[in-house]
Amino acid sequence: MTAIVSEASDSDRVMRRAAGGDAEAFRELVEEHQAMVFSIAYRFCGDRGIAEELAQDVFVQLYRSMGDIESPEHLMFWLRRVTANRCIDKARRSRLRLVPIDKVAEPPAAVQPSDPLFARALREAMAALPEAQRLVVTLRFQEELEPSEICSLLGMPINTVKSHLQRALGALRRRFVPDRGAARDAVAPRRQS
Amino acid sequence: MNLDSELRAALRRESPPPGFAQRVMDRIERESAQPARWWRSEWLTGRRIAAAFALVALLGTWTGHEIVARRRAEGERARENVLIALRIAGAKVRYAQEEVRQIADPTEPETERSSTP
Amino acid sequence: MRPSRFLTIAIALVVLLPAAALAQSAKLNLDFGNIGQQAKERVDVTLDGDMLRLAARFLSNDDADEKAVRDMVGHLDGIYVRSYQFDKAGMYDRAVVDKVKAQLGAEWKRIVTVEKKGDENVEIYLAMRNDRVAGMVIIAAEAKELTIVNIVGPIDIEKLSSIEGQFGIPRVTKHKAKKGDDHE
Numbered sequence: 365m366t367a368i369v370s371e372a373s374d375s376d377r378v379m380r381r382a383a384g385g386d387a388e389a390f391r392e393l394v395e396e397h398q399a400m401v402f403s404i405a406y407r408f409c410g411d412r413g414i415a416e417e418l419a420q421d422v423f424v425q426l427y428r429s430m431g432d433i434e435s436p437e438h439l440m441f442w443l444r445r446v447t448a449n450r451c452i453d454k455a456r457r458s459r460l461r462l463v464p465i466d467k468v469a470e471p472p473a474a475v476q477p478s479d480p481l482f483a484r485a486l487r488e489a490m491a492a493l494p495e496a497q498r499l500v501v502t503l504r505f506q507e508e509l510e511p512s513e514i515c516s517l518l519g520m521p522i523n524t525v526k527s528h529l530q531r532a533l534g535a536l537r538r539r540f541v542p543d544r545g546a547a548r549d550a551v552a553p554r555r556q557s
Numbered sequence: 558m559n560l561d562s563e564l565r566a567a568l569r570r571e572s573p574p575p576g577f578a579q580r581v582m583d584r585i586e587r588e589s590a591q592p593a594r595w596w597r598s599e600w601l602t603g604r605r606i607a608a609a610f611a612l613v614a615l616l617g618t619w620t621g622h623e624i625v626a627r628r629r630a631e632g633e634r635a636r637e638n639v640l641i642a643l644r645i646a647g648a649k650v651r652y653a654q655e656e657v658r659q660i661a662d663p664t665e666p667e668t669e670r671s672s673t674p
Numbered sequence: 675m676r677p678s679r680f681l682t683i684a685i686a687l688v689v690l691l692p693a694a695a696l697a698q699s700a701k702l703n704l705d706f707g708n709i710g711q712q713a714k715e716r717v718d719v720t721l722d723g724d725m726l727r728l729a730a731r732f733l734s735n736d737d738a739d740e741k742a743v744r745d746m747v748g749h750l751d752g753i754y755v756r757s758y759q760f761d762k763a764g765m766y767d768r769a770v771v772d773k774v775k776a777q778l779g780a781e782w783k784r785i786v787t788v789e790k791k792g793d794e795n796v797e798i799y800l801a802m803r804n805d806r807v808a809g810m811v812i813i814a815a816e817a818k819e820l821t822i823v824n825i826v827g828p829i830d831i832e833k834l835s836s837i838e839g840q841f842g843i844p845r846v847t848k849h850k851a852k853k854g855d856d857h858e
Binding site (some may be wrong): 387390391394395398399400402403406407412415416419420423424427482483484486487490496501502505506508519520533536537540 | 560561563564565566567568569570571572573574577578580581582584585588648652655
């Protein structure tokens with residue numbers, strides 16, 4: 365308990381120093397949150413170069429807006445929201461659109477759930493989802509946010525968030541589950557044992 | 558297959574390329590070089606204070622200073638209000654555009670009725 | 675008064691009066707009485723032309739996003755927003771929406787309607803004069819939320835729709851920490 369309080373106050377202290385113009389403290393914030401921001405951007409645009417550029421933009425904007433940040437929790441919310449908004453902006457401006465899901469190459473037959481190759485095939489299929497669905501799925505499964513939190517983060521009605529999730533999961537399931545019937549049967553007992 | 562857990566495993570956070578934080582700091586330094594140096598330099602901070610005193614002296618009276626401060630507060634408040642108003646308006650327009658776009662794009666979730674008369 | 679000066683003033687009046695009248699016609703009465711008293715959250719923004727010009731002076735010229743907003747509001751004559759969020763459905767009188775629509779004369783054209791059962795309904799109207807946009811009204815009504823936006827002047831919808839993305843500075847009201855968020 366003590367450790368948690370201490371961590372919270374440490375984050376708070378670093379944040380306050382960063383807001384006061386301390387470059388080292390700001391760098392600490394960047395290092396602490398870079399993986400989150402970069403990964404949301406990377407899952408959305410599927411290109412490490414573009415994702416890095418987008419993540420840099422987010423942190424540069426954060427530097428200018430540090431005075432508005434009120435707490436470490438607010439910082440997390442702010443970073444996720446601004447990253448999501450920048451992703452949507454980027455897609456709108458460049459009409460960044462990846463291949464439709466039915467054009468994504470089939471995963472090799474030997475690949476089974478929990479294999480690294482399966483994870484890769486899943487990521488590729490996810491990258492082919494429509495933009496909004498991709499973003500919602502990333503926030504749900506990478507950031508482990510509840511639909512209500514995603515709704516507040518993206519400014520979307522809750523029903524729209526749920527509908528995006530259902531459609532995305534439906535598309536992924538249609539893609540992987542029927543073809544994986546045999547693999548699933550083979551994997552399930554092994555997992556239980 | 559449990560798709561939820563497979564997705565959680567597949568979508569673990571990834572680190573950006575090495576040196577990311579340094580590149581961010583370099584960019585910030587580059588983009589805000591002047592204000593940053595200006596802010597850090599004690600000499601210039603001293604000049605800023607002197608300039609502020611000079612400005613007050615030029616304004617002549619405390620009343621004059623009050624007017625300026627009030628005007629600035631009003632301006633900042635107006636600026637905040639503009640940003641809030643446009644953010645709300647922008648969000649609603651974007652929501653409408655998104656719904657209309659979903660009708661045009663069958664891969665997006667359907668609305669029950671959206672139209673552009 | 676010399677005849678030439680009189681002529682100049684007369685021409686100026688002929689040119690400027692219709693513009694002023696047009697600007698007036700795009701401004702709606704958004705006085706809804708005490709609707710806001712029952713609201714859980716409310717946003718009430720009233721910015722006339724003078725306030726917009728004052729605000730524009732405080733928007734940064736160095737920041738590309740703020741500069742875009744500055745360019746946009748520099749040409750506007752007013753921005754008025756009334757937004758209310760309620761605890762429960764049905765806490766506001768739907769007649770408020772009708773009151774707004776009743777003010778939309780012949781120059782107003784509805785450009786978008788989004789209707790979703792149990793969800794947000796949005797209508798966007800533009801005031802057109804000589805094929806140019808002279809104002810905009812957004813009516814967003816759902817069970818627990820009502821938002822009316824009235825923008826007076828030549829507004830660019832595309833630019834407006836990009837605003838939220840650019841200024842995605844979130845509200846502080848709804849957020850909570852997730853386990854393991856802070857440490858990679």
